[in-house]
Amino acid sequence: MRVVTLDEIKSVLPNIDLLPAIEEGFTAYSAGEAVVPPVGELLLPQGEVHIKYGFIKDHDYYVIKIASGFYENPLIGLSSSSGLMLLFRQATGELAAILLDEGHLTDTRTAVAGAIAAKHLAPENVRRIGIFGTGIQARLQLQYLSQVVPCRDVAVWGRTPQHVDAYCDEMRQVGFNAEHVDDPGELVATCNLIVTTTPSDRPLLSADHLQPGTHITAVGADTPDKQELETDMLKRAEVVVADSIAQCTQRGEIHHALAQKAIERGAIVELGDIVSGQAAGRTSDDQITVADLTGVAVQDIQIATAVVAQLEK
Amino acid sequence: MRVVTLDEIKSVLPNIDLLPAIEEGFTAYSAGEAVVPPVGELLLPQGEVHIKYGFIKDHDYYVIKIASGFYENPLIGLSSSSGLMLLFRQATGELAAILLDEGHLTDTRTAVAGAIAAKHLAPENVRRIGIFGTGIQARLQLQYLSQVVPCRDVAVWGRTPQHVDAYCDEMRQVGFNAEHVDDPGELVATCNLIVTTTPSDRPLLSADHLQPGTHITAVGADTPDKQELETDMLKRAEVVVADSIAQCTQRGEIHHALAQKAIERGAIVELGDIVSGQAAGRTSDDQITVADLTGVAVQDIQIATAVVAQLEK
Numbered sequence: 001m002r003v004v005t006l007d008e009i010k011s012v013l014p015n016i017d018l019l020p021a022i023e024e025g026f027t028a029y030s031a032g033e034a035v036v037p038p039v040g041e042l043l044l045p046q047g048e049v050h051i052k053y054g055f056i057k058d059h060d061y062y063v064i065k066i067a068s069g070f071y072e073n074p075l076i077g078l079s080s081s082s083g084l085m086l087l088f089r090q091a092t093g094e095l096a097a098i099l100l101d102e103g104h105l106t107d108t109r110t111a112v113a114g115a116i117a118a119k120h121l122a123p124e125n126v127r128r129i130g131i132f133g134t135g136i137q138a139r140l141q142l143q144y145l146s147q148v149v150p151c152r153d154v155a156v157w158g159r160t161p162q163h164v165d166a167y168c169d170e171m172r173q174v175g176f177n178a179e180h181v182d183d184p185g186e187l188v189a190t191c192n193l194i195v196t197t198t199p200s201d202r203p204l205l206s207a208d209h210l211q212p213g214t215h216i217t218a219v220g221a222d223t224p225d226k227q228e229l230e231t232d233m234l235k236r237a238e239v240v241v242a243d244s245i246a247q248c249t250q251r252g253e254i255h256h257a258l259a260q261k262a263i264e265r266g267a268i269v270e271l272g273d274i275v276s277g278q279a280a281g282r283t284s285d286d287q288i289t290v291a292d293l294t295g296v297a298v299q300d301i302q303i304a305t306a307v308v309a310q311l312e313k
Numbered sequence: 314m315r316v317v318t319l320d321e322i323k324s325v326l327p328n329i330d331l332l333p334a335i336e337e338g339f340t341a342y343s344a345g346e347a348v349v350p351p352v353g354e355l356l357l358p359q360g361e362v363h364i365k366y367g368f369i370k371d372h373d374y375y376v377i378k379i380a381s382g383f384y385e386n387p388l389i390g391l392s393s394s395s396g397l398m399l400l401f402r403q404a405t406g407e408l409a410a411i412l413l414d415e416g417h418l419t420d421t422r423t424a425v426a427g428a429i430a431a432k433h434l435a436p437e438n439v440r441r442i443g444i445f446g447t448g449i450q451a452r453l454q455l456q457y458l459s460q461v462v463p464c465r466d467v468a469v470w471g472r473t474p475q476h477v478d479a480y481c482d483e484m485r486q487v488g489f490n491a492e493h494v495d496d497p498g499e500l501v502a503t504c505n506l507i508v509t510t511t512p513s514d515r516p517l518l519s520a521d522h523l524q525p526g527t528h529i530t531a532v533g534a535d536t537p538d539k540q541e542l543e544t545d546m547l548k549r550a551e552v553v554v555a556d557s558i559a560q561c562t563q564r565g566e567i568h569h570a571l572a573q574k575a576i577e578r579g580a581i582v583e584l585g586d587i588v589s590g591q592a593a594g595r596t597s598d599d600q601i602t603v604a605d606l607t608g609v610a611v612q613d614i615q616i617a618t619a620v621v622a623q624l625e626k
C-alpha cells in the first residue's frame with residue numbers, strides 16, 4: 001500500500017494526458033459500464049463533506065474520494081477545500097494507495113471536465129472567455145481550457161474587486177489578456193464561452209444579453225442548494241448537457257431548472273454520450289449550449305488511477 | 314496527520330475501556346446527538362464495500378469508515394474482511410488520522426456492541442452461551458462477552474465441522490468449556506444467550522426449541538439480503554432491539570421480520586435508549602429478547618476517537 005503526498009501528485013500530473021483519460025471515464029459512465037452510487041454527504045456546522053465512489057467494470061481499482069469545503073478556513077490560513085482519494089483492488093478489496101491530494105485532484109479533474117465540455121460544445125470561434133469567480137477553480141479552468149481553445153481574451157467577474165484584479169494579474173502572467181468586468185451582465189454580453197465557478201447559492205447570471213452561439217459550463221453548483229445560473233439560461237439553451245443525468249436531477253443547475261419546469265428531463269443529454277458520439281452536442285454555430293458539471297466519481301476514478309499508473313512507471 | 318498501523322492499534326486497544334465508550338455512542342445516537350447518514354454501499358463481482366460515516370455533535374472529529382468483505386479472499390491467503398477509518402476535524406475538515414485497522418476496529422466494535430446488548434438484555438443467569446459461526450466475529454464476541462457474563466459454557470455450531478472443532482480448541486485454551494453441537498436446533502434448545510455471527514443469506518435458526526428467558530444477539534446480517542434468524546424468532550420475542558431503527562428497517566433481521574409482518578415497527582426499541590434508561594429492555598427473567606446489530610457509524614466514531622486519544626496520551 002502506497003501513501004502518495006500532494007507534492008508527488010503534483011510532480012507526476014504534468015506527465016499525464018488527463019483529457020482523454022477523463023473523456024474515457026465519461027464515456028464508460030454514460031455507456032453503463034461504471035457503478036457510481038449516489039454521493040454521500042455530511043453537513044457540519046462549519047463545512048460540508050462529499051463522498052464520491054465507484055468503479056468502472058473490469059478495471060483494476062475502485063475509488064473512494066472524500067472532498068470537503070470549509071469556507072471559513074481561509075480566515076485561519078487554511079485552504080477551504082481539502083480531501084483525499086483511496087484506491088482499492090476490485091479483485092480483493094485490498095487498499096492499494098492513499099492519494100493525499102488535499103482536494104487538488106478534485107480541482108484538477110473538475111477543470112479537465114470543463115475543458116472536455118468546451119472541446120465538444122464551444123462554438124468554433126471563441127471570441128472571449130468569461131470566467132465567473134476568482135478562486136482555484138477559476139484558475140484551473142483557464143489553464144485546461146487553453147489546451148482546447150486558442151482564444152486568450154478573458155473577461156472576469158467576482159464579488160470582491162481586489163480578488164478579480166489579483167486573478168487578472170496572475171492570468172496575464174501566463175499569457176491571457178484578462179480584463180475585470182464590472183457586472184455579470186457585461187460578462188454574458190461580451191463572451192461566447194462562459195465558465196461559472198462560484199459556490200453561490202443564488203443565481204447571479206441571467207439570460208439577458210446572452211448571445212447566440214454561446215456555450216456556458218457551470219461547475220460551481222454541486223449541491224441541491226447551490227445555483228449560479230438563472231433558470232432562463234437553461235430554458236434559452238438549445239442543448240442542455242449533464243455530466244450525470246441521475247446526479248443533475250438531484251443537484252446543480254439542471255435540478256433547479258427542472259424544479260421550475262424551465263426544461264424537460266427528456267431533453268437533457270449526457271456528456272459521455274456526446275464524447276462517444278452516441279448523442280449530438282452542438283449542431284450549429286449559433287446554438288446556445290449549457291453544460292452542468294456536478295462532478296461524477298468516474299472522474300475521480302480516472303484521475304486517481306492515472307496518477308497511480310504514472311507513479312508505477 | 315497521523316497514519317496508524319494495525320500493530321499500533323492492537324497495542325493500544327487493551328488499554329481502552331471500550332464498553333463505556335461505545336455505550337456513550339449508542340446513547341448519543343438514540344438521543345439525536347449524532348449525524349449518521351445512510352450507509353454507502355458498493356457491490357463488486359468479488360465482494361462488497363460499506364462506507365459508514367458521521368459525527369457526534371460538538372465532538373472533535375467526524376469519522377469515515379470503509380469496510381469490505383471479499384469472501385473468496387481466504388482461498389488466496391488473504392483476510393475476507395478489510396478496511397480503514399479516517400478521522401477529520403469537525404472545525405476545519407482537516408484529516409487528523411488514518412487508522413489502517415484492516416477491519417479489526419470494525420470487528421472489535423461489533424463484538425463490543427454484542428457485549429453491550431448482553432449486558433443490558435441477557436437473563437440474570439446465563440447457563441450456556443450459543444455461538445453460531447466460527448469466524449473472527451465468533452472469537453471476538455466470546456472475548457468481549459466474558460467482560461459482562463460470568464458463564465464459560467459454550468455451544469458452537471458452524472457449517473464446516475473442522476472449523477467448529479478448531480474454534481472450540483482455541484476457545485478452550487482461553488478458558489471456555491466450548492462444545493461442538495451438531496445442529497442449530499440443539500444450540501437453540503440448550504443456550505439462553507445466543508450470538509449469531511455468520512454472513513448467511515438464508516435463515517438457519519428458528520424459534521423451535523427456543524426457551525423462555527433467552528436472549529439472542531444477531532450480528533451477521535448487515536445488508537438487505539443477509540438473514541440468520543427465521544422471522545418467527547423475532548415474532549416470539551417480547552423485546553426486539555435495534556442498534557439503529559432507521560438502519561434496521563432497511564437491512565438485517567428486523568428488516569426481514571417487518572417485511573413479513575412478524576413484528577411491528579412501533580414495538581422496536583433502540584439500544585441507546587435502553588443503555589440510557591430512556592426505554593425498558595428486559596423486564597423479567599423469562600422474556601425472550603432479540604437484539605439486531607447492523608453496525609452504526611457511532612460505534613466507528615467512538616472506537617476511532619478512543620484509539621487516537623489513547624495514542625496521544
